[in-house]
Amino acid sequence: MPGITGTTRLFAVLGDPVDQVRAPELLNPLFDRLGRDAVLFPVHATPQHLAGIVRGLCRVGNLDGLLVTVPHKIEICRFADELSHAARISGCANALRREPGGRWLADNFDGAGFVRGLRGRGHDVTGRRVALVGAGGAGAAIAAALLDAGVGHLTIGDLDRARLDHVHTRLDRLWPGRVTCETAPRLDGVQFAVNATPLGLRPEDPLPFEPSALAPDCVVADIIMKPRETRLLRTAAELGHPVHHGNHMLDEQLELYRGFFHLDDAPLTR
Amino acid sequence: MPGITGTTRLFAVLGDPVDQVRAPELLNPLFDRLGRDAVLFPVHATPQHLAGIVRGLCRVGNLDGLLVTVPHKIEICRFADELSHAARISGCANALRREPGGRWLADNFDGAGFVRGLRGRGHDVTGRRVALVGAGGAGAAIAAALLDAGVGHLTIGDLDRARLDHVHTRLDRLWPGRVTCETAPRLDGVQFAVNATPLGLRPEDPLPFEPSALAPDCVVADIIMKPRETRLLRTAAELGHPVHHGNHMLDEQLELYRGFFHLDDAPLTR
Numbered sequence: 001m002p003g004i005t006g007t008t009r010l011f012a013v014l015g016d017p018v019d020q021v022r023a024p025e026l027l028n029p030l031f032d033r034l035g036r037d038a039v040l041f042p043v044h045a046t047p048q049h050l051a052g053i054v055r056g057l058c059r060v061g062n063l064d065g066l067l068v069t070v071p072h073k074i075e076i077c078r079f080a081d082e083l084s085h086a087a088r089i090s091g092c093a094n095a096l097r098r099e100p101g102g103r104w105l106a107d108n109f110d111g112a113g114f115v116r117g118l119r120g121r122g123h124d125v126t127g128r129r130v131a132l133v134g135a136g137g138a139g140a141a142i143a144a145a146l147l148d149a150g151v152g153h154l155t156i157g158d159l160d161r162a163r164l165d166h167v168h169t170r171l172d173r174l175w176p177g178r179v180t181c182e183t184a185p186r187l188d189g190v191q192f193a194v195n196a197t198p199l200g201l202r203p204e205d206p207l208p209f210e211p212s213a214l215a216p217d218c219v220v221a222d223i224i225m226k227p228r229e230t231r232l233l234r235t236a237a238e239l240g241h242p243v244h245h246g247n248h249m250l251d252e253q254l255e256l257y258r259g260f261f262h263l264d265d266a267p268l269t270r
Numbered sequence: 271m272p273g274i275t276g277t278t279r280l281f282a283v284l285g286d287p288v289d290q291v292r293a294p295e296l297l298n299p300l301f302d303r304l305g306r307d308a309v310l311f312p313v314h315a316t317p318q319h320l321a322g323i324v325r326g327l328c329r330v331g332n333l334d335g336l337l338v339t340v341p342h343k344i345e346i347c348r349f350a351d352e353l354s355h356a357a358r359i360s361g362c363a364n365a366l367r368r369e370p371g372g373r374w375l376a377d378n379f380d381g382a383g384f385v386r387g388l389r390g391r392g393h394d395v396t397g398r399r400v401a402l403v404g405a406g407g408a409g410a411a412i413a414a415a416l417l418d419a420g421v422g423h424l425t426i427g428d429l430d431r432a433r434l435d436h437v438h439t440r441l442d443r444l445w446p447g448r449v450t451c452e453t454a455p456r457l458d459g460v461q462f463a464v465n466a467t468p469l470g471l472r473p474e475d476p477l478p479f480e481p482s483a484l485a486p487d488c489v490v491a492d493i494i495m496k497p498r499e500t501r502l503l504r505t506a507a508e509l510g511h512p513v514h515h516g517n518h519m520l521d522e523q524l525e526l527y528r529g530f531f532h533l534d535d536a537p538l539t540r
Contacts, residue, residue, distance in 0.1 A: 004298055006283075006291040006312045013276075018332065021276040028274055039311055042276045044331030056326015061314030062288065 004039055009062050011040040015069035018044040023067050026254050034263050047071065054079045058104055065261050066096040073137050080106035089144040089170050092137035095260055109256040110138050111145025117248030123219055125192060126150040133157045133185045133208045134196035135167045138223055142196050147175040154178060157185025187213045194221045200230035211236040222246050274309055279332050281310040285339035288314040293337050296524050304533050317341065324349045328374055335531050336366040343407050350376035359414040359440050362407035365530055379526045380408050381415025387518030393489055395462060396420040403427045403455045403478045404466030405437045408493055412466050417445040424448060427455025457483045464491045470500035481506040492516050
């Protein structure tokens with residue numbers, strides 16, 4: 001990577017922990033390829049110190065953007081001056097940029113990244129029936145992106161009834177009649193079944209849903225990246241289902257960040 | 271430079287403006303040579319936002335140190351939990367590190383860097399008579415370092431009587447009888463004459479003192495780095511004086527930062 005100088009523009013990725021983030025290894029080589037004098041570095045921010053750290057970073061004159069990961073995706077919305085459509089619907093954000101007037105806009109690319117990932121693997125969701133399990137931040141963002149992409153009908157499952165109702169209200173207002181929410185996910189007749197819960201991070205986790213209940217050609221997707229082969233995907237593959245891995249969502253977000261942060265614009269003359 | 275990952279430790283250099291700072295180009299290659307997983311980046315902090323930015327950065331879990339440049343060297347002391355000897359005497363700091371308990375220690379390496387620079391060029395100040403013009407932050411730090419290094423007698427000149435008295439009080443307490451302060455610098459009989467004012471940054475600036483008043487073998491030193499050949503140094507050289515350039519002070523500080531930030535210690539196992 002070319003050297004950092006006094007003119008280098010800054011981007012930070014915030015998390016707790018932060019050791020595991022992949023963004024620096026993805027974004028810094030992209031900055032280089034695009035000839036941007038910019039660097040992305042990891043920022044370890046505990047929940048207790050998040051407010052002070054974010055307020056401080058947002059005042060740094062040469063800092064142009066923030067990426068946000070676990071556990072700050074919900075809390076970070078408080079510090080934005082403006083929320084995108086996706087951030088408003090999901091109630092969480094994973095990217096913030098400084099607008100020309102100095103305001104900070106928060107957006108959420110989990111959903112768009114997931115849908116782009118599906119498309120990139122040849123899976124078109126237009127007009128299809130989809131079951132999504134998990135109505136947390138990532139689940140809500142993916143639900144909104146799926147509906148935005150033209151899914152025919154979406155069933156969302158989550159054991160937390162209050163959370164489910166909250167998500168349903170927001171989605172049904174924008175896409176009336178196309179969303180059903182149930183504490184027990186309905187899997188019959190769907191062409192895609194998606195896990196957006198954390199179940200599968202640990203080997204002893206139960207399955208988020210039962211792949212044997214799905215039609216044989218139903219695509220089974222997971223958003224968990226580590227392990228790559230979750231118990232859900234292994235079980236689904238053994239039953240002959242096409243499977244879709246978690247890494248595609250993040251890989252596609254890289255392209256979305258490129259647009260969001262205007263990385264293809266001509267470098268500023270300073 | 272090896273890639274930044276989630277485990278990379280952070281250092282920042284704060285200034286307003288910050289475009290001109292040399293620290294990233296000096297420190298980042300040093301991190302690499304020493305095998306440190308660390309990066310130094312520039313932070314543009316206006317005086318209005320300094321407090322928020324510093325308080326935020328000091329809470330970042332993986333940030334280990336700050337360097338500070340114009341115009342924040344005095345103000346930064348407010349945010350330190352502890353001031354070194356050099357920072358207390360000069361009333362300004364240019365480096366802060368996080369101590370093991372989480373406290374922040376501020377230090378000032380302008381003076382020590384200057385004295386090391388002189389020594390590196392074969393100039394020993396022990397027991398010598400020195401005239402120093404400029405009793406601002408850099409001047410005060412250099413004065414303390416010169417006295418600490420064993421200068422026989424130091425005359426400090428500055429047009430600001432109040433500032434001069436303030437510096438004199440602090441220095442005389444530690445090195446009684448070895449410092450004289452005058453609004454008009456006394457140049458007779460000195461073996462070293464040092465400019466620590468900003469005079470010389472611009473070509474139209476008057477000389478900070480008159481080299482023709484010096485003894486022929488008196489060393490004339492400037493702390494101004496750009497231009498390298500200030501009007502003072504050019505005039506002194508034409509008169510046959512040995513001259514000492516401004517860059518040595520910063521070059522030597524690199525070695526001092528290396529010690530201050532424990533860069534030679536074994537990398538942390540995480």
